[in-house]
Amino acid sequence: MAWKPHFTDPEPNIDPFNAPDPIMPGGEPDFEMSREQPDADDGIGRMARRNERKEPGHGKHRPQRARHDRSSDSGSAKPADAPVSPVREETPPEPKAASTGRRERGQRERRIVERGVRKTVTGGGPEKRRNSFGCLIVFILFFTLSGAIGALFEGCSSCVDSLFSEDDYTYEEDYTYEDSYDYNGAAYDTARDALDEATESATIEELEFALSGGEPYVERVMAGFSYGFTNIMGFAPEEAGIDVRPIAERVLARGTYDVDSVYAFGDATADGFAFECSSYFYITMPDLMELGYDAADYLRGLNDGIEAAADVTDSDRAELETFLTQEVETLTPTEMYESMEFTATADAEGVVTDGPVLDSDTWLASFASRVGAYEYTD
Numbered sequence: 001m002a003w004k005p006h007f008t009d010p011e012p013n014i015d016p017f018n019a020p021d022p023i024m025p026g027g028e029p030d031f032e033m034s035r036e037q038p039d040a041d042d043g044i045g046r047m048a049r050r051n052e053r054k055e056p057g058h059g060k061h062r063p064q065r066a067r068h069d070r071s072s073d074s075g076s077a078k079p080a081d082a083p084v085s086p087v088r089e090e091t092p093p094e095p096k097a098a099s100t101g102r103r104e105r106g107q108r109e110r111r112i113v114e115r116g117v118r119k120t121v122t123g124g125g126p127e128k129r130r131n132s133f134g135c136l137i138v139f140i141l142f143f144t145l146s147g148a149i150g151a152l153f154e155g156c157s158s159c160v161d162s163l164f165s166e167d168d169y170t171y172e173e174d175y176t177y178e179d180s181y182d183y184n185g186a187a188y189d190t191a192r193d194a195l196d197e198a199t200e201s202a203t204i205e206e207l208e209f210a211l212s213g214g215e216p217y218v219e220r221v222m223a224g225f226s227y228g229f230t231n232i233m234g235f236a237p238e239e240a241g242i243d244v245r246p247i248a249e250r251v252l253a254r255g256t257y258d259v260d261s262v263y264a265f266g267d268a269t270a271d272g273f274a275f276e277c278s279s280y281f282y283i284t285m286p287d288l289m290e291l292g293y294d295a296a297d298y299l300r301g302l303n304d305g306i307e308a309a310a311d312v313t314d315s316d317r318a319e320l321e322t323f324l325t326q327e328v329e330t331l332t333p334t335e336m337y338e339s340m341e342f343t344a345t346a347d348a349e350g351v352v353t354d355g356p357v358l359d360s361d362t363w364l365a366s367f368a369s370r371v372g373a374y375e376y377t378d
Contacts, residue, residue: 018046018047180268181268181269181270182268183268183272183273183348184348184349184350186350187272187273187346187348187349187350188266188268188273188350189350190349190350190351191264191266191272191273191275191346191350191351191352192264192265192266192275194346194350194352195264195266195275195277195344195346195352195355195356196262196263196264196277198277198344198352198355198356199262199263199264199277199278199279199342199344199356200259200262200279202279202340202342202356202358203259203262203279203281203340204257204259206340206358206363207257207281207283210252210255210367211252211253211255211256211257211285212252212253213248213249213252213253216360216364217252217367218245218248218249218252219373219376220364220367220368220371220373220376221248221251221252221288221371221373222244222245222247222248222288222373223368223371223372223373223375223376224287224288224289224292224368224371224372224373225237225244225247225248225288225289225291225292225295226238226244226292227289227292227372227373227374228288228289228290228291228292228293228295228296228372229292229293229295229296230292231292231293231296232293232296232297232300233296233299233300233306234307234308235308235309236309237292237295239309240309240312240317241309241312241317242295242312242317242320242321243321247288247291247324247325247328248288250325250328250329251285251286251288251291251328251331252285254285254286254328254331254333255283255284255285255333256283256284256285256333257281257282257283257284258281258282259279259280259281260280260281260282260337261279261280262277262278262279262280263277263278263279264276264277264344265277266346269345271345271347271348272345272346272347272348272349272350272353273345273346273347273348273350274343274344274345275343275344275345275346275355275356276341276342276343277341277342277343277344277355277356278339278340278341278342279339279340279342280337280338280339281337281338281339281340282335282336282337282338283335283336283338284333284334284335284336285333285334285336285371286328286331286332286333286334287331287334287371287372288371288372289371289372290331291324291327291328291331292372294327295320295323295324295327298320298323299312299316299320302316302319302320303316336370338363338366338367338370339366340358340359340363341358341359341362341363342355342356342357342358342359343355343356343357343359344356344357364376365377
């Protein structure tokens, strides 16, 4: 860009297309010298020569463009001999009127927008018809589904009612009413106290019978030993000539017991009272089923070739009996908590007329399950 000269007189308007060559930095140009004696080769000199050709009387063959004198508006006239500016003054062009086509295009756009607004406000056209048709379809579907769902619920309700209700149902069918009898409370207490003592005595008597080698108990203890032995060897000890009864009797003889509590509850009857009595106790004795497993392992250790009962020799049986006799004495007893159930009756005065009678089937099945005699639990 060319250097901008700082003249003391009004600044000349330099045409950028005819500006002089730029001066590289290195010092301020000498503008005074250039103004007094313009160089014939610089841009100012060329513009001066061009303007001289445009002075009055010079170049009359070329028409001159009229210039607007701003000083005429204020009543003053410009002197004829005033110096001519190097840059020609030209009258600025008049502003052009707005294009008719642009104005019409704007009016069309406004009309289109107004029509769109009116259509949106008032509604109508294909879009309104489509919306109305969709609402009608939704309403029809809702009405149809409501009827179907109502029928479904009604059917389910009827099925549930048929499962849990009957036409001729009466609550009396679920209950059987027994006759109630008046009774003497003191007589009831007398019979109950007597049965508490009798139940405890009956329990002790049964346990003593069991530990003394009573037949039902010996059989179940022997069955427990056979169960453990057979699971290992594949044959029963009796098949190999092994006598288990002395071992079972010795196991029962090592047993102990301790009665914990007894109870007696009765109802009044036409003849007096009917009681149900219970006793709870601890019984301790060696686990003969585990002894059966130990005996089988010992026999396997004596003879690895034993596959059947016939393979057991007399010496094998003698050594096994010696082992069992010693093992029974060293087995750690196992404590079990058991119960017995009894029934009894008493008259209206509170005197016990029968019992207590032990429910032996229930008690022996419980005892058999404790000693591993599962064949007696059915």
